[in-house]
Amino acid sequence: MVRPIYGRLGVRAMSSVSSVQGLLSNPNLLKTQCYVNGQWVSSKSGETFDVNNPATNLAVSSVPEMTVEELQEAIVVAKNAFESFKDTTGRERSDLLRKYADLMMANQSDLGHIITMENGKPLAEGKGEIATCAAYFKWFSEEAPRVYGETIPSQIKGIRIHTVKQPIGVCGIITPWNFPASMIARKVGAALAAGCTSVIKPADATPLSALAMADIAEQAGVPKGVINVVTSRNKVSEFGSTLCESPLVSKISFTGSTRVGKILMGESAATLKKVSFELGGNAPFIVFGDSDVDAAVEGAVLSKFRGSGQTCICANRIYVHESVHDEFVKKFSEKVANFNVGNGLEEGITHGPLTSTQSVDKVHRHVTDALDKNATLHVGGSKLPELGPNFYAPTVLSGVNPEMLVTKEETFGPLAAVTKFSTDDEVIQLANNVEVGLAAYVYTRDVSRVHKVTEGLQVGMVGVNTGLITEASMPFGGVKESGFGREGSLYGLEDYLSIKSVITKL
Numbered sequence: 001m002v003r004p005i006y007g008r009l010g011v012r013a014m015s016s017v018s019s020v021q022g023l024l025s026n027p028n029l030l031k032t033q034c035y036v037n038g039q040w041v042s043s044k045s046g047e048t049f050d051v052n053n054p055a056t057n058l059a060v061s062s063v064p065e066m067t068v069e070e071l072q073e074a075i076v077v078a079k080n081a082f083e084s085f086k087d088t089t090g091r092e093r094s095d096l097l098r099k100y101a102d103l104m105m106a107n108q109s110d111l112g113h114i115i116t117m118e119n120g121k122p123l124a125e126g127k128g129e130i131a132t133c134a135a136y137f138k139w140f141s142e143e144a145p146r147v148y149g150e151t152i153p154s155q156i157k158g159i160r161i162h163t164v165k166q167p168i169g170v171c172g173i174i175t176p177w178n179f180p181a182s183m184i185a186r187k188v189g190a191a192l193a194a195g196c197t198s199v200i201k202p203a204d205a206t207p208l209s210a211l212a213m214a215d216i217a218e219q220a221g222v223p224k225g226v227i228n229v230v231t232s233r234n235k236v237s238e239f240g241s242t243l244c245e246s247p248l249v250s251k252i253s254f255t256g257s258t259r260v261g262k263i264l265m266g267e268s269a270a271t272l273k274k275v276s277f278e279l280g281g282n283a284p285f286i287v288f289g290d291s292d293v294d295a296a297v298e299g300a301v302l303s304k305f306r307g308s309g310q311t312c313i314c315a316n317r318i319y320v321h322e323s324v325h326d327e328f329v330k331k332f333s334e335k336v337a338n339f340n341v342g343n344g345l346e347e348g349i350t351h352g353p354l355t356s357t358q359s360v361d362k363v364h365r366h367v368t369d370a371l372d373k374n375a376t377l378h379v380g381g382s383k384l385p386e387l388g389p390n391f392y393a394p395t396v397l398s399g400v401n402p403e404m405l406v407t408k409e410e411t412f413g414p415l416a417a418v419t420k421f422s423t424d425d426e427v428i429q430l431a432n433n434v435e436v437g438l439a440a441y442v443y444t445r446d447v448s449r450v451h452k453v454t455e456g457l458q459v460g461m462v463g464v465n466t467g468l469i470t471e472a473s474m475p476f477g478g479v480k481e482s483g484f485g486r487e488g489s490l491y492g493l494e495d496y497l498s499i500k501s502v503i504t505k506l
């Protein structure tokens with residue numbers, strides 16, 4: 001049994017806060033207040049909510065339950081800050097972002113600990129996520145001075161046309177709990193590069209990384225009001241509608257479920273806001289008969305079980321050609337059986353808890369549904385109450401068919417569901433037979449097949465012979481009900497800019 005590191009701490013938030021702070025070399029990064037207009041503020045209501053470590057269910061910190069009026073004040077602050085920030089030069093914003101990137105890395109260990117304490121992922125993954133944040137800030141620091149317009153030949157004599165790209169305005173940023181830091185870096189990095197200001201509403205399960213990143217932004221010299229972070233647990237829908245309906249907010253960037261994305265899109269209609277959505281996935285992972293099976297096993301482990309299966313690009317349906325199916329399932333199951341599940345802060349832990357007991361229940365529902373419909377269990381298949389209520393055993397099932405829940409819904413947990421297939425056309429059809437289309441993975445050595453299959457898959461991103469696809473220079477995003485807009489890359493910046501055409505008569 002894994003001994004909880006914080007077992008000796010009380011459940012009262014404040015006593016936990018002081019003890020947890022002891023783990024950080026800069027305890028000031030563990031916040032208990034929101035960040036608005038360059039000030040650390042509590043809610044005037046005095047209300048707070050606890051942020052728990054999912055590995056121990058004990059409070060790590062408590063943060064303000066802000067009111068809708070306080071959110072509206074933050075929007076006004078961001079609007080006022082925009083009036084001057086929009087006029088900074090690309091080079092000035094580049095320097096800010098570069099400093100932000102460097103400071104993220106200088107504080108990597110503390111920030112990684114904060115991620116692990118609020119999200120549960122192993123510390124190595126927490127620190128890795130901070131490196132990803134720094135990579136995004138660095139990327140956007142390089143993009144900021146290169147926001148070029150164009151000179152366009154007119155069809156009419158005596159007319160000149162040129163375009164300028166301008167920051168779109170105040171951005172409402174709503175983020176999920178699975179990447180508490182990097183989802184913010186992707187959006188805020190682009191917003192800063194463009195000259196936009198932001199009001200960030202992080203997921204209530206994981207607001208601490210967002211608040212710590214506001215502290216780092218302040219250290220980097222980001223001007224007052226350019227980045228604001230407001231937290232709430234009880235009013236997430238009111239916060240969403242306030243951001244979407246405010247005439248002062250020009251853009252909404254949301255990462256989260258398709259369900260909430262549809263609500264936010266509806267709420268944004270009245271003001272016709274620019275929206276970008278990175279929503280749910282249900283990624284197919286396809287292993288063809290000609291693939292390097294060991295490499296495919298390695299890739300499937302990474303893609304399926306990263307963050308204990310709680311990423312939107314995690315493989316959710318693993319299709320393996322009949323000629324290599326048994327070999328793949330055997331090798332894959334052996335690897336999964338050797339995972340070391342426990343508290344992500346402990347040495348040697350490879351996989352942490354899920355973020356909530358509801359997530360555990362969903363995984364278990366998918367497992368029991370599949371087993372009831374005659375799937376075969378190879379590893380796992382149960383909750384791990386001896387570790388805590390949020391732990392689920394990494395699980396491998398084969399004999400999975402399209403009638404099972406696991407193929408229809410994104411599991412968002414440590415369940416690998418393997419289906420055998422025979423032909424290329426069959427597997428492309430199976431892979432596309434869902435309403436969402438974010439990521440897919442393909443393992444093959446046949447170059448023609450690479451082109452045919454990647455072109456046929458209805459997704460925004462395809463990993464070919466790799467289970468790891470995210471990086472700052474790649475456009476990240478989906479098609480169908482996985483949303484629209486791209487993050488990272490040059491396109492990520494475009495989402496925060498509007499094009500103005502200037503037509504001059506000579």
Ligand code: ADP
Nearest residue numbers: 174175176202203204236237240255256257260
């Ligand atoms: P998940 O299922 O991964 O938790 P959600 O879409 O529920 O994804 O949550 C992602 C983000 O959306 C979080 O910040 C959450 O607080 C916020 N959220 C949840 N419900 C709503 C809503 N009705 N309106 C606005 N934001 C919401």
